[in-house]
Amino acid sequence: MVERQLRRRGVQDERVLDAMSLVPRELFLPSDLRAKAYDDAALPIGHGQTISQPYMVARICEELGPVAGRRVLDVGAGSGYQAAVLAELDAEVYTIERLPELAEQARRNLAAAGYADRVDVHVGDGTRGLPEHAPFAAIAVAAAAPELPPSLYDQLEENGRLVVPVGTRSEQRLEVVVRSPEGPAVVRSVPCRFVPLVGEEGF
Numbered sequence: 001m002v003e004r005q006l007r008r009r010g011v012q013d014e015r016v017l018d019a020m021s022l023v024p025r026e027l028f029l030p031s032d033l034r035a036k037a038y039d040d041a042a043l044p045i046g047h048g049q050t051i052s053q054p055y056m057v058a059r060i061c062e063e064l065g066p067v068a069g070r071r072v073l074d075v076g077a078g079s080g081y082q083a084a085v086l087a088e089l090d091a092e093v094y095t096i097e098r099l100p101e102l103a104e105q106a107r108r109n110l111a112a113a114g115y116a117d118r119v120d121v122h123v124g125d126g127t128r129g130l131p132e133h134a135p136f137a138a139i140a141v142a143a144a145a146p147e148l149p150p151s152l153y154d155q156l157e158e159n160g161r162l163v164v165p166v167g168t169r170s171e172q173r174l175e176v177v178v179r180s181p182e183g184p185a186v187v188r189s190v191p192c193r194f195v196p197l198v199g200e201e202g203f
Contacts, residue, residue: 080106127199
């Protein structure tokens, strides 16, 4: 997976590649899908949600920049996989999931994979973030918003990075947004496809 799906597609950050090689993706999938854990695809995890394609997880983590020792918010915990990768990158990880059932599933998966004490899982509206734990050096969003969620941007520290898919339900771009004194600066944007971000500042 790391060599064929990530490195060959241009993921260059060796820390991210190492983290992706260490996190057991199969532990974040339903038992009947574990044989497909390293397929080049997003996979269903229940409740209409998916675990993101490995390439997109790696790309998002790379775009966040160095996160070791820094506070990071993962919006849309899902199965907990991306939070585990961020923990493997030595970030101080907070993750939020709107569906209590998925949040509990993420907690179980993280515990099974050995990350229970390295990720703080919350239930709530991910579009509103976790203001009580802000500011964050980086925020990763694993679902598509119709526009940049202002609450998430406001919870970034100065020069912090927010990586979020933005667009319609069917056509989106993964935007890398930096908080600057002049306001949001989009430094990169590439096509992508994610499930909708549901919440007050989402769909």
